[in-house]
Amino acid sequence: MREIPKRSISEFNSKLKLKGFNVFQIEADGNATKVYSRKDFYKICLTTGKSKIHYSDRSFEAEGTILFFGNPHVPYSWETLSTEYVGYTCLFSEEFWNASPRAESLQNSPLFKLGGTPILEISAEQRDFLNSLFERMINEQQSDYQFKDDLIRDYINLILHESLKLEPSKNYDQKKSAAERLTSVFLELLERQFPIESPEQPLSLRTPAEFANSLAVHTNYLNRVVKQVTGKTTSQHISERITTEAKAILTNTSWNTADVAYALGFEYPTYFNNFFKKQTGNSPTMLRK
Structure with missing residues (x-):
């Protein structure tokens, strides 16, 4: 197996972070797929070969063709067991997905949600059709078409709808722990507050303590199980989701900073400015410019 220089891996990650989307053929970039370790992105893999997935x-x-759906909130790893391993991988950020006004919450999708069905067995006929969708995304990614991002999101949507028609793999162990159930409810409760349509309807739950109170559990217990299941703290999930919403509001509305701050649960605009700069490296004003 050839080694990919560290610089190439870094460039690959940087390119993905910049665009919020990447799709590639595994046989053409196999090692990059195996060494890619970031869990900041949703992932769809169509692969043929022998493997073991820990989810x-x-x-x-x-052993055959499967379709895998990776959620950045759920820790997973992938062992390739066969020498021949081919297919496609699509990676996209929540921001890329939410840029569409018709986007539905991925956290509520049976394919991505915690405790859902992330692995499907694919027939030869289904594989040919899905191959064509991944090929189209690759072609669009390389094109100069003005609305290619919208078109790529449509292809992802088509993959999701085709997948929902399929039976879940019978080899998949579907047991669900109490920690996963609580984490799933927490993430759904967090996501249910978005998008924010008006400054007059601010976030009702913003701190780990407020979520724990709503779920009738101790704050320390909620923090512990969320960290155990997802690898991120409760505060990290809340901050990341608020940051994503802040970017969307600043980009797509003319609300002033005070309105944005209030809508996102900040008592003063300066608190929001400091939070946003810490999370993104830029001030809200710089993002708009």
């Missing part, structure tokens, strides 16, 4: 506290063994 949260469950494992799945596959």
Whole structure:
């Protein structure tokens, strides 16, 4: 197996972070797929070969063609067991997905949600059709078409709808722990507050303590199980989601900074400015410019 220089891996990650989307053929960039370790992005893989996937506290063994859906909120790892391994990988950020006004919450999707069905077995006929969708995304990614991002999101949507028609893999261990159930409810409760349509309807839950109170559990317990299941703290999930919403509001509305701050649960605009700069490296004003 050839080695990919560290610089190439870094460039690959930087390119993905910049655009919020990347799709590539595994046989053409196989090692990049195996060494890619960031979990900041949703992932769809169509692969043929023998592998073992560890998803949260469950494992799945596959020999054939499968479709895998990776959620950045759920820890997972992938072992390639065969010498021949081909297919496609699509990676996209939540911001890329939410740029569409018709976007539905990925956290609520049976394919991506915690405790859902992230692994599907694919027939030869289904593989040919899905191959064509990944090829189209690759072609669009390289094109100069003005609305290619919208078109790529449509292809992802088509993959999701085709996948929902399929039966979940019978080799997948579907047991769900109490920690996963609580984490799932927390993430859904967090996501349910978005998008924010008006400054007059600010966030009702913003701190780990407020979420814990709503879920009738101790704050320390909620923090512990969320960290155990997702690898991120409760505060990290809340801050990341608020940052994503802040960017969307600043980009797509003319609300002043005070309105944005109030809508996102900040008592003073200066608190929001400091938070946003810490999370993104830029001030809200700089983002708009």
